[in-house]
Amino acid sequence: MIFSVTILGSNSAIPTLQRNPSAHLLNANERLFLIDCAEGTQLQLRRYKIHFQRIKHVLISHLHGDHFYGLIGFLTSLHLLGRKDELHLYADEELRKIIDLQLAVSRTRLVYPLIFHPLIPNRKELIIDSERLQVYSFPLVHSIPTNGFIFIEKHLSTVRIRHPRSYAYCSDTAYSEEIIPYIQGADLLYHEATFLHEMSVSAHEKFHSTAYEAATIAAKAGVKKLLIGHFSARYDELQPLLDEAKSVFPHTELAEDGKKFDICHSDNT
């Protein structure tokens, strides 16, 4: 069964020609989940040849622009392309107002059902429970209400899975050991690493993490592998961020735009 993540954006805050802001695509057994949707995400989907209409679920971690300003354009393009299938959107309740207002001013009535699922920001919650997969939201520590997500394979009664694989997405968040129980033992953890640790004061003020801190969380949570991303535009070169994280947690990789990561069964890796 396919279980992979494609990085559609790895920058924080401001889009650059080298790195788009946050968006990930999870493929779980050919079911596609879009996680965050910064401005330009629909072009990134085209660039990496991911068919828009196959996406059935969109999860938005929080309402900072670099995580959702591309959503209304994506929803509108699905409409113009004649989508028929339901699209499920999981986000802060306020996002519904923003979408409704923008559709109203353009007198657009979507040709497909958009099903809105408001997220609860202050506790772990099961938000998707399908035959093969469960998805939970959980609180992160940021300047506005922000959710992380964890995607966990389900045991099937007919097929024996040796180990249910999992992918945890933590963006944006200050360093907080309170998130460890939610991501404990994940096969792949994405944790934001906006800054090098020499910028830790600035990171804390902005409720962001350093590469050192992301790696510390990965180590303490006993995850199998760490991806770092959400890089400040100040960093043209990302190797120092990777080196810093690896000094604490060697099994780390950079979540660079266009990279695809297959999540393996841990007894295979």
Place this chain on the structure above:
Amino acid sequence: MIFSVTILGSNSAIPTLQRNPSAHLLNANERLFLIDCAEGTQLQLRRYKIHFQRIKHVLISHLHGDHFYGLIGFLTSLHLLGRKDELHLYADEELRKIIDLQLAVSRTRLVYPLIFHPLIPNRKELIIDSERLQVYSFPLVHSIPTNGFIFIEKHLSTVRIRHPRSYAYCSDTAYSEEIIPYIQGADLLYHEATFLHEMSVSAHEKFHSTAYEAATIAAKAGVKKLLIGHFSARYDELQPLLDEAKSVFPHTELAEDGKKFDICHSDNT
């Protein structure tokens, strides 16, 4: 004195990897005006090396997404980059609500003054009157209230200008001879040409124009030169649109992404 237009997006509706949706940049004597701001416009500004902070005025023709979904990201980036100067925004009153709601959910208070100027959609109006330039808005014929704009050099008392140059921007609009008085004799007319004339029924239903119709307006208005743009994503090749327009109005060019057009004094061309 510089008087030029740079095309930041030439597609209609859906962004593609080849063509971004609508945005133009007018440079009038080193004063920069951004006209429409589709998703991805801030990246186009980076791509064509136009310094964000030099833009002092943004004009939005109407509230279809392919003309303004990039605005909130552009405004937020100016904020994050520490802008201090005023930014003047001219648009339908409803846009203010959309911006305010998106800033509120992210708890953002812009660090620069954003001055909103609501446009009146049903008559010609002088919206900017500076020492060297006048800008008028005027009504187009579209499915929602839509404004065209015309930028006209002013005669100076100290410097004799042979002919005050002008740039008219008409997007989106059905074919309508009612717009001719607003754009009469313009040195450069941008007029949307979403379709080939073989699609004229579809064009009329959607309140868009064909290349043949754009050229007919250019001819009847006696403009010096025509730019066509806002091309349907169905057209990979634009030459047939250009050929169709030229058959009616020979002095036509394609408004392709990244192209810059210097607007010359008509007695020089």
